[in-house]
Amino acid sequence: MNEAAIAEAPPSVSTAVTVSEDIQSTLARHRGALEYALEAYPMLETVEVANDCSRHLKNLKRTEEEIAAAKSELLDPVKAWIERWISPTHNSIKAAIEHCDTKLLAWTKSEQERVKRERAAAEEADRKIRAEAQARAAAEEARSREIAEQRRREAAEAERRRKEAEEAGNKRAAAAAAAERARLEEEARAREEAGRQESQRIQQEAAARAPTEVKEVEKVAGYNTRKNWKARLAPNTTEDEAIDKIGMARYGLIRLPDGKLGFEDGERRELISMLKLDLKAASSKAKGEELNFNVPGLESWNDIGGASR
Numbered sequence: 039m040n041e042a043a044i045a046e047a048p049p050s051v052s053t054a055v056t057v058s059e060d061i062q063s064t065l066a067r068h069r070g071a072l073e074y075a076l077e078a079y080p081m082l083e084t085v086e087v088a089n090d091c092s093r094h095l096k097n098l099k100r101t102e103e104e105i106a107a108a109k110s111e112l113l114d115p116v117k118a119w120i121e122r123w124i125s126p127t128h129n130s131i132k133a134a135i136e137h138c139d140t141k142l143l144a145w146t147k148s149e150q151e152r153v154k155r156e157r158a159a160a161e162e163a164d165r166k167i168r169a170e171a172q173a174r175a176a177a178e179e180a181r182s183r184e185i186a187e188q189r190r191r192e193a194a195e196a197e198r199r200r201k202e203a204e205e206a207g208n209k210r211a212a213a214a215a216a217a218e219r220a221r222l223e224e225e226a227r228a229r230e231e232a233g234r235q236e237s238q239r240i241q242q243e244a245a246a247r248a249p250t251e252v253k254e255v256e257k258v259a260g261y262n263t264r265k266n267w268k269a270r271l272a273p274n275t276t277e278d279e280a281i282d283k284i285g286m287a288r289y290g291l292i293r294l295p296d297g298k299l300g301f302e303d304g305e306r307r308e309l310i311s312m313l314k315l316d317l318k319a320a321s322s323k324a325k326g327e328e329l330n331f332n333v334p335g336l337e338s339w340n341d342i343g344g345a346s347r
Contacts, residue, residue, distance in 0.1 A: 057112070064101060064105065071098065078094070146258070146263050149256060153253070156252045161249075164247075164249055171243070172244075175237035175241050178237050179234060181233065186227070189225045193218075193220075193222035193223045194219075196216075196222060200215035281313065288305060288310055288313065
C-alpha cells in the first residue's frame with residue numbers, strides 16, 4: 039500500500055447524540071401511539087368517530103414527518119462520515135475480493151477445461167492403440183490362414199501323387215507322398231494355431247496396457263469450488279416457446295412437425311411449478327380493464343386505498 043493511500047486518517051467521531059427538547063416532548067407524547075389508536079378506534083361505528091379518527095390520522099402523519107426529519111438530522115452526518123471514511127475502503131476491499139475470486143474461479147475453470155481436453159486426447163490415443171492392436175491381430179490371423187491354406191493345397195497335391203503312385207504300384211513313392219501330405223497338414227494346423235495365439239497375445243497386451251495418465255486439476259490451498267447447476271433456455275428456444283413446451287408437457291402433449299398437437303405417455307405434474315403465475319402482470323391488466331378483466335382462473339377486484347387530505 040503506498041503512502042498516499044494512508045496519509046489521510048479519519049478523524050475521531052463522537053458517539054454523543056443531542057436531541058432537541060421539542061422532539062423529546064413529541065416522542066414522549068406519542069410513545070404509545072399504536073396502543074392509543076387501538077383503544078380509541080377499535081371500530082368506526084359512526085361518522086363522528088370516523089371524523090375524529092381522520093383528524094387524529096392527520097396529526098399522526100404530521101408528527102411522523104417531524105420525527106423522520108429529526109432522525110435524518112441525527113443520522114445524515116453519521117452517514118456522511120461513513121461514506122467519507124469507511125465506505126471507500128469497504129468498497130475497495132469488496133472489489134478486491136471479487137477480483138481475486140473471479141481470477142481464482144477462472145483459473146479453476148481453465149484447469150478443468152485443460153483436464154477435459156487432455157483426457158479426451160488421451161482416450162483418443164488409447165482408442166487408436168487398441169484399434170491398431172486389433173488390426174495387427176486380424177492381420178496376423180489372416181496371414182496365418184493364408185499360409186495354412188497354402189499348406190493344405192500342397193497337402194492335397196501330395197495326396198494326388200500318393201493315389202497315382204498307388205495306382206502305378208509304386209509303394210515307395212506312395213508312402214513318401216503320404217508322409218509329405220501328413221507333414222503339410224500338420225504344418226497348416228500348427229500355423230493356424232500359432233496365428234490365433236499371436237492374435238490373442240497382441241489383443242491381451244493392448245487390453246492390459248494402462249490408460250494414458252492425465253494430470254488432474256491442481257487444488258489451490260484455501261480455495262474451493264462448489265457445484266451450482268442452473269437451468270437456462272435451450273439453444274434456439276425463446277422464453278415463450280419454453281413456456282409453451284412446458285405447458286404442453288404438463289398435460290402430456292407435444293407439438294408435431296406439422297404444427298398439430300399429439301400425445302405423449304403420461305402427464306408431468308411436477309412441471310406445474312415451472313408455470314409461475316405473474317400476479318403483478320395480471321394486476322396491471324386488471325387495472326386497465328377493471329370489470330372487463332378476463333383471465334381464466336382469475337378475477338379483478340377493487341382494493342381501494344385511503345388518502346387523507
